[in-house]
Ligand SMILES: [Fe+2]
């Protein structure tokens with residue numbers, strides 16, 4: 001079902017962003033945080049791609065359609081998962097804000113560094129579990145409930161993107177995150193030749 005595989009494909013791009021954030025965490029823990037501009041680009045990617053694109057598809061299209069097909073949220077088999085999904089989307093948004101707030105003082109203020117690291121670690125752990133929960137529990141159920149609705153769901157995704165003024169393709173976001181990942185990776189010193 002294309003409406004679900006679209007979300008799964010977006011998860012793979014989100015996971016590349018999580019790999020980049022894990023690299024930021026490791027380098028910051030070692031006292032060698034990447035340049036703030038690179039981290040800023042990663043946080044912007046999450047705001048644009050996770051919050052504005054991916055979560056909006058789930059919240060403005062998938063969840064309302066599931067609720068409608070079930071006759072109400074609490075008649076859906078995975079209503080508790082829907083509650084958790086939305087709670088975690090809001091938490092993710094807050095954690096990105098906390099990282100943004102701490103970023104200007106990351107390399108100068110130990111408190112800001114700890115606040116950044118705590119938010120970043122929580123974000124990575126929560127997002128990985130969130131993706132797993134959606135793919136293992138919710139999406140198979142959604143495919144069964146929404147069978148026959150693929151065309152209208154895909155049209156609703158497109159309308160949602162047009163309303164938000166978002167025209168970038170998944171490939172473009174993949175290129176953005178690939179560029180961020182490459183820019184964040186520490187430079188490995190080339191061993192001296194003997
Ligand atoms: Fe989600």
Ligand SMILES: [Fe+2]
Nearest residue numbers: 007054058134
């Ligand atoms: Fe998702």
